[in-house]
Amino acid sequence: MSLAARFRLRAPNSAGSSAAFARLCLLPLAIVVAAFFLLPMMLGQRVGLEHHAEAMVLGDRIVVMRHGAIAQIGTPREIYFEPASRFVAEFVGAANIVEGTARDGAIVLPGGRIPVPIGRAGKITLMLRPETIFVVPPDAAELKGRVESVTFVGDRQRIVIADAAARPLFVDAPNTIAATPGERVGLRIDPARIRVLPNESSVIPGPEQSEGTRDP
Numbered sequence: 001m002s003l004a005a006r007f008r009l010r011a012p013n014s015a016g017s018s019a020a021f022a023r024l025c026l027l028p029l030a031i032v033v034a035a036f037f038l039l040p041m042m043l044g045q046r047v048g049l050e051h052h053a054e055a056m057v058l059g060d061r062i063v064v065m066r067h068g069a070i071a072q073i074g075t076p077r078e079i080y081f082e083p084a085s086r087f088v089a090e091f092v093g094a095a096n097i098v099e100g101t102a103r104d105g106a107i108v109l110p111g112g113r114i115p116v117p118i119g120r121a122g123k124i125t126l127m128l129r130p131e132t133i134f135v136v137p138p139d140a141a142e143l144k145g146r147v148e149s150v151t152f153v154g155d156r157q158r159i160v161i162a163d164a165a166a167r168p169l170f171v172d173a174p175n176t177i178a179a180t181p182g183e184r185v186g187l188r189i190d191p192a193r194i195r196v197l198p199n200e201s202s203v204i205p206g207p208e209q210s211e212g213t214r215d216p
Contacts, residue, residue, distance in 0.1 A: 064088050081129070086197050089127045096128040096169050097197075111164035112143035115191055125197040130172040132193035135159065135179060141186025145169065150179050161187065 062079050064071045064087075071091075072084040083089035086097060100107035102116045102124040116124060138144050145164030150157055152175065159171040159179050164187060171187070173179065 062092075064091055081193065082195065083127065083197070086125065086127070089195070089197060094130050094170055094172075096130065096133070096165075097167075098126045098128060098165050098169075100124060100126075100166075106142075109143065109165045111145045111187075112141070114143060114189060114194070116194070117196060120196065123199060125199060127195040127197055128169070128189060129193060130158070130170045131156075132190045133169065133171045134188045134190075135171060135173050135177055136186040136188045138184050138186040141188050143187045143189070145185060145187060147179050147181050147183045147185055149181055161185065 060075065061073060062076055063073050064079065066087055072079060072088045074082070079088065079092050083092065083095075089095045089097070098107070098109070098114065100109060100114075100123075102120045102122060105120075106113040106115050107124060107126070114126065116126070143164055145161035148160040148162040148168060150159050155175060156172050157175050157177070157179070159173050159177075161169040161171055169187070179185065
């Protein structure tokens with residue numbers, strides 16, 4: 001048999017060769033994608049977009065994972081305003097977590113009172129988003145505090161209020177409000193945006209505030 005004949009017998013099918021080559025090229029990509037999603041889940045870490053704002057914009061529905069299990073599924077608005085747990089509340093943005101004891105329709109804090117839904121009593125945990133707290137004159141609010149710092153960020157300003165609760169409260173206020181460190185102010189909270197969180201036996205250790213709170 002001539003050399004040319006032997007070559008023709010051993011030459012692979014060109015179509016089959018192309019398909020095999022394409023599958024071979026996709027294999028490393030599949031491995032990288034699997035490693036990106038599965039490895040953090042096995043380690044109990046968070047998986048998702050780097051910036052929570054991107055997830056809110058790009059996703060019609062968002063899945064929040066905790067220790068490889070689903071913590072909550074919902075629309076961006078549901079996840080943000082109606083988190084199912086403290087973990088979800090702090091994971092998707094800046095959140096003020098206020099703990100106290102409810103009685104007579106409110107919880108008593110160092111700076112005053114915050115109303116709670118009727119029928120709630122005993123130990124309670126509330127979530128307050130910074131933009132749902134409004135700075136008002138002290139005599140016009142049940143909750144008062146002291147301006148600790150003001151950070152101007154263009155379209156708004158992040159005001160840190162001390163002495164109102166056990167931990168400082170973060171307020172996102174309009175940039176037209178003149179707030180001065182050391183000033184006494186009142187805080188009015190939108191009752192419809194007060195979220196009562198379930199009491200959890202354990203919470204993942206982490207910073208005092210969420211990432212969104214640290215970076216206004």
